[in-house]
Amino acid sequence: MDRRIVPADGLPVIGRSPVYSNVRSVTTNAxxxxxxxxxxLMATEVLDGARMDVLDPYRADRF
Known part of the structure; x- marks a missing residue:
């Protein structure tokens, strides 16, 4: 049986580590x-320093 940890809202989790500012992660089933x-999108944020608003609903800080 395949088990997956999925947030209660079922959305991907995308964001920066609250401890290490140079660590980012993307967790998704898709x-x-x-x-x-x-x-x-993540490369644009890292390399250009631009915040990609389209990612806001999926940021880890929503929890």
Whole structure:
């Protein structure tokens, strides 16, 4: 049996570590389909320092 930990709202969790500012993570069940776009959005945030508003509903600080 395959078990997965899923947040109560069922949405991906995307965000920066509250302890280490240079650590970011993306956790999603749709990694194959969303992986390329999430990677591009996260790369833009890291390299350009721009906050991508489209990611706001999925940020880890929503908990």
């Amino acid at each position: 990694g194959i389909t969303l992986g390329p776009v999430l990677a591009q």
